[in-house]
Structure formats: C-alpha cells, structure tokens
Amino acid sequence: MSLLRVRGLTKEFGDLVAVDDVDFDVEDGEFVSILGPSGSGKSTVLRMVAGFEEPTEGEIALDDVGIVGSPPFERDVNMVFQDLALFPHLTVAENIGYGLKQSGVPADERRERTEDMLEMVRLEGYGDRTPSELSGGEQQRVALARALVNEPALVLFDEPLSSLDRKLRQHMQGELQRIQLETDTTFLYVTHDQEVALAVSDRLVVLDDGRIQQVGTVEELYEAPESRFVADFIGDVNAVEGRVTAVEDDGIAINTGDEAVTVPRTTAEEVAVDDAVDVCIRPFQVRVESADADGSDADAPADTDGTFSTTGVVRSRSYQGSDSQYGIETDRWGRLSAEVRSASFEIDDRVTVAWDAADVHVYRRDGDGSPGGDGGS
The missing domain is CATH 3.40.50.300 (P-loop containing nucleotide triphosphate hydrolases)
Structure with a gap:
C-alpha cells in the first residue's frame, strides 16, 4: 500500500x-x-x-x-x-x-x-x-x-x-x-x-x-x-558513437566505424535508420585479454556475431581491492574503462577489449551529436 x-x-x-x-x-x-x-x-x-x-x-x-x-x-x-x-x-x-x-x-x-x-x-x-x-x-x-x-x-x-x-x-x-x-x-x-x-x-x-x-x-x-543520463549518473559507463544502418525485427544494426554490429532491440530505445546513437557498456562487462605484441590485430573490425572487439594500450590502472580498474586507449573507440578481476596488466601493455552486444544499451543522440536529453524516460 x-x-x-x-x-x-x-x-x-x-x-x-x-x-x-x-x-x-x-x-x-x-x-x-x-x-x-x-x-x-x-x-x-x-x-x-x-x-x-x-x-x-x-x-x-x-x-x-x-x-x-x-x-x-x-x-x-x-x-x-x-x-x-x-x-x-x-x-x-x-x-x-x-x-x-x-x-x-x-x-x-x-x-x-x-x-x-x-x-x-x-x-x-x-x-x-x-x-x-x-x-x-x-x-x-x-x-x-x-x-x-x-x-x-x-x-x-x-x-x-x-x-x-x-x-x-x-x-x-x-x-x-x-x-x-x-x-x-x-x-x-x-x-x-x-x-x-x-x-x-x-x-x-x-x-x-x-x-x-x-x-x-x-x-x-x-x-x-x-x-x-541515468546510465551516466548511476555508476560508470563507456560510450561508443555509432549510426543506425538498419532496424529489423530481430535487431538493430549499428555502424561504429568499420562494420555494423547487430544489437538486440531490447537493448535500445526507439531509433530509426541514420540516427546517431551512443552504444553504452558498463566497465565490469568489458573483457580484457593480452594482444599480440606487434599489434597485428589492431585493425580487426567489430564482429558481426554479437560481440564488439578492438585492441588498445593500457594507459592507467587503479587497484580497487576486489578488482582493478583499467583505462585503455583503444584503436577504434578512444578511451574505455574496464573492471578486471581474473588478470593483471601493466601500463603500456597491448590488449584486446571485447563485450557482448546483448549487454549494451543504445541511446539516440541529438542532431548536434550530443547525448539525447530525454532519453527513454
């Protein structure tokens, strides 16, 4: 009551x-x-x-x-x-x-x-x-x-x-x-x-x-x-800029620079083809692994099988007790944060970062490219 x-x-x-x-x-x-x-x-x-x-x-x-x-x-x-x-x-x-x-x-x-x-x-x-x-x-x-x-x-x-x-x-x-x-x-x-x-x-x-x-x-x-706004205010979030290339019953295709990745419709607010969007992911959902020392996979595009992936270099590390917070300068999407428990990396290590499309949230951006003010509220 x-x-x-x-x-x-x-x-x-x-x-x-x-x-x-x-x-x-x-x-x-x-x-x-x-x-x-x-x-x-x-x-x-x-x-x-x-x-x-x-x-x-x-x-x-x-x-x-x-x-x-x-x-x-x-x-x-x-x-x-x-x-x-x-x-x-x-x-x-x-x-x-x-x-x-x-x-x-x-x-x-x-x-x-x-x-x-x-x-x-x-x-x-x-x-x-x-x-x-x-x-x-x-x-x-x-x-x-x-x-x-x-x-x-x-x-x-x-x-x-x-x-x-x-x-x-x-x-x-x-x-x-x-x-x-x-x-x-x-x-x-x-x-x-x-x-x-x-x-x-x-x-x-x-x-x-x-x-x-x-x-x-x-x-x-x-x-x-x-x-x-809520994603930013309630905890930390990474945001990757993209543009909607297709809206289908089974998902939304978003181009984030090289190739479209399909995300479930349940992860996105109402969007239309050619909308500028932010693809957001929590740091704890980002996976980090060691990459080839020569960076040979640095130009690998985002996958189309339901994952986002790129490479980058560790620029900062903060020990949080149960995990470590890493700041990674990626080759494709700028600076990203990741919370890692099961591995340890050093400053300047080259790494691969990835996350599942099912874990993202997609928000439409305003015409000037800024995050939408009303979002999905």
Missing part, C-alpha cells in the same frame, strides 16, 4: 521551475531515495513533503490524506536535516525526548521511550552527554533517534551523511538499514551520492532539472537505465 503519493508536483520560484510535474509513490515500510545532481530539485521535493515549502501545483497524500496546506507539525512526518540541527544546550536524552515533551508526553514515558531509542541506535549510557561530546557518527544517530522516537509514519532525510568520511559513511549506511528494518518505518532519503543511494535503497527516484528520469529498483536502474 502506498503510504506517500505524489502527483503532478510542481514548484516555481519566479521564472525558475525547480520541480516539474513529479509523480512517485512510496510504499509502507520502504526505503526510497531521491537521487540527482546538485540543483536537480530533490531537496525541494523533500521540503514540500515536510511542509516547509508549498507546491505551486500538485498533490501530496500521506496515508490517503491530502497534506498540501497543512503545517509541518500537523504532518505525521519527521525530518533529519543535513546539519542535524541538534540543540547544543540540551543533553542527548533531552534532544531525543524534545518532541515528546512538546507533545505533552508524561516524564516517565518520555524517559522510557528515550532509553529505548538510545538502545536502538546503540548509544546506551550517552544520555547525559551533550552533542559537542559526541563524534560525527554519534550525532547522526542522536538525530535519527530524535526523528524516530515519536513513531512518525514517514522519516525524511536531507543528505545527513554528506559531511562524514567514507568509512564512517559506510558504517552509517548499515546502521540506517538496520534501524529502518527493526522499526519498520518508511524512509524517504535525498542524496546526490550514488554510492549511498545504491547501498541503502529499495527503490530509487532519479531526478534531473526538476523532472523524474526513472523510477525503479537499484538493479533496474543499474542494469537497464532508460536514458543516457
């Missing part, structure tokens, strides 16, 4: 359309992230759900009740801010119990519920400390406990992990997932950090220029992006 329903949400600031006709749902008990670059409108969406901004147009319903026009304190919603907004003059316990006190909850019940929250966020014994005595991660957990203690239907997060270092951010990702599952609370999380969003979310809402580009599970957005 949809706990939160957003329809036709639009916000204008003078001539600027910050949010443009946005629709999405959040199911009860879900962890949903709104992901997009800076200026995409994601925080404005969150502030409208919280009640800190009023929509220019559109509907927001919480548990089937319209909340547009209701003040923030009348919405069954709490928010964890980017700067946390803890009260420096109050103790940890007083910060957590502040909302309960404002709601008139008796002192004994406040104390019990605050202690339960301290245990939930693994800060037992910290109640008498002040926020200044806590680490960044501990302050994050106090802010989360304060947001959860009065048991709201929905908790909103506005990039609360952005100030943490990578290791602490990864730890807090796990804590957020654990607490969300244990409390069965619905989370709506806003971030520009793909790593965080991919790690914690049941579903993603990808936003750009105020408009939704795609909504889906993490796997759907990573493995089947509907536009070049």
